[in-house]
Amino acid sequence: MKNILIVGGSSAIATACARQWATEGARLFLAARQPIRLEAVAQDLRVRGAAAVATHVLDINDHQQHAAMLAACSETFGPIDVVLIAHGTLCDQALCERDVEAALRELNTNAISTIALLTLVANALLAQGHGSIAVISSVAGDRGRASNYVYGAAKAAVTTFCEGLRARLFKSGIGVLTIKPGFVDTPMTAGLALPGPLVASPERVARDIVHAIAKRKDTLYTPWFWSGIMLVIRSLPRFVFKRVSL
Numbered sequence: 150m151k152n153i154l155i156v157g158g159s160s161a162i163a164t165a166c167a168r169q170w171a172t173e174g175a176r177l178f179l180a181a182r183q184p185i186r187l188e189a190v191a192q193d194l195r196v197r198g199a200a201a202v203a204t205h206v207l208d209i210n211d212h213q214q215h216a217a218m219l220a221a222c223s224e225t226f227g228p229i230d231v232v233l234i235a236h237g238t239l240c241d242q243a244l245c246e247r248d249v250e251a252a253l254r255e256l257n258t259n260a261i262s263t264i265a266l267l268t269l270v271a272n273a274l275l276a277q278g279h280g281s282i283a284v285i286s287s288v289a290g291d292r293g294r295a296s297n298y299v300y301g302a303a304k305a306a307v308t309t310f311c312e313g314l315r316a317r318l319f320k321s322g323i324g325v326l327t328i329k330p331g332f333v334d335t336p337m338t339a340g341l342a343l344p345g346p347l348v349a350s351p352e353r354v355a356r357d358i359v360h361a362i363a364k365r366k367d368t369l370y371t372p373w374f375w376s377g378i379m380l381v382i383r384s385l386p387r388f389v390f391k392r393v394s395l
């Protein structure tokens with residue numbers, strides 16, 4: 150039976166992952182800010198077969214709370230087998246261009262909080278001697294685009310941090326998976342004009358995530374075709390890239 154900590158436990162993508170783990174009888178510890186939303190997800194997971202579900206309210210930007218959350222998870226379920234970091238906010242790029250405080254807030258939520266938490270999680274898993282870490286980054290981190298480079302910069306920091314952390318933990322047998330979804334139909338993207346055929350359901354993306362964690366993969370583009378799209382985007386010469394509207 151697996152013990153799984155999910156930060157951003159009420160996210161649409163994380164919920165879809167948790168539903169799969171629930172059917173396998175996992176024990177799930179869900180953390181996020183809004184208790185009512187968390188409890189609704191927890192109830193759903195209990196009905197779907199989770200062996201146990203606990204919730205924990207925290208604002209991930211309050212770094213002082215991270216250690217208490219990890220301690221609460223371990224006290225509730227014992228050693229943690231999988232940590233999925235799934236919290237995030239989609240930045241208002243136009244606002245971030247005008248307002249430095251807004252840009253820093255978004256960088257905190259989408260990068261600094263994750264890096265702070267990963268540092269504690271890595272040391273906790275090293276101390277217990279096993280475990281897997283999976284972090285939802287984004288294809289947006291692969292290249293800084295004019296339309297969302299604040300969010301992209303945060304995700305690029307997370308991706309690079311995970312790459313280094315993976316190398317540090319490799320010999321200890323602790324896996325680090327970097328997840329790069331493309332467009333996913335969730336509350337985060339509600340109301341955005343996205344190219345329909347490229348938008349995946351949370352369930353589709355969750356299947357890939359759960360499989361990649363089980364296979365202890367290093368990096369996942371999901372759905373798969375985003376690895377090709379991002380290869381093309383990364384290959385565009387800079388003098389072309391700065392002229393195209395992406």
Ligand SMILES: NC(=O)c1ccc[n+]([C@@H]2O[C@H](COP(=O)([O-])OP(=O)(O)OC[C@H]3O[C@@H](n4cnc5c(N)ncnc54)[C@H](OP(=O)(O)O)[C@@H]3O)[C@@H](O)[C@H]2O)c1
Pocket residue numbers: 156157158159160161162163180181182183184186207208209210234235236237238258285286287288329330331332333334335336337338
């Ligand atoms: N949707 C997409 O197209 C897409 C694409 C690429 C990557 N991603 C990434 O995938 C992950 C999940 O996204 P989603 O689309 O499933 O989003 P979502 O449904 O909007 O969920 C976001 C989650 O983050 C939590 N959260 C936000 N701010 C928080 C804070 N300060 N402290 C604690 N929890 C916080 C929210 O819970 P509370 O509000 O209760 O705190 C919620 O659980 C994110 O990292 C996102 O950047 C999404």
